[in-house]
Amino acid sequence: MKLKILIAEDDKTIQTTLKHLCQTWNYDVVITDNGTDAYNILKKLNTPHIAVLDRIIPGMNGIDICKKIRGMKINIPKYIIIFTALDSKKDIIEGFEAGADDYIVKPFLSDELRLRIKVGERIVKLQTSLIDNINRLEDAITHIKTLQGILPVCCICHRIRDDQESWQRIENYISEHTDIQLSHTFCPDCAKKHYPQYYP
Secondary structure, X not given: OOOEEEEEOOOHHHHHHHHHHHHHOOOEEEEEOOHHHHHHHHOOOOOOOEEEEEOOOOOOOHHHHHHHXXXXXXXXXXXEEEEEOOOOXXXXXXXXXXXXXXXXXXXXXXXXXXXXXXXXXXXXXXXXXXXXXXXXXXXXXXXXXOOOOOOOEOOOOOOEEOOOOOEEOHHHHHHHHOOOOOOOOOOHHHHHHHOOOOOO
16 A cells, blocks of 8 residues: 655645655655645545645645644644755754654755655554554453443342343353353353262
8 A cells, every 4th residue: 555645835846846756656646736735635534644845835834734733633643744945943943843753955855855755654654553553452441341340240140230230141241241252061069969960
């Protein structure tokens, strides 16, 4: 599966160059020439995980896009690279403070861009794997909690009262709340009591 990259750049020559390079490196590319569209694309689900954003672009600029994306409560990895001609320390610091993951100054070297995108790809994959593992752990914890707490058990028939206030056999309860498969057999005491001819 190809990784998808968003390129937000209003200079047509640079836009075409970036698109060609990213496609050559086997990425799917989404192009926009304004920041507002870039933000609307990034804030949705199933959108590009890597974005190359021109700092100065019509509509919402790259810095504002970063701030808005980082301010959203979304559990989706986004690796954002600010792409700009501004190379002062103040400008670079401002980009990182806004939430950018990397900063590339124009004019750029294609090999440098490729390596920086590769770093972004590696980080996105690690973050995605971590999120998947956390989700699996949370599911497991929820699953375990279904067997915790106090369960009322009848002293005579040994049936269990569940959360819906209905009484059921303990093996039914365990089967519904776990992946355990039960098989029926006899314990030694019951075998001797009910089948003494076979268990002296």
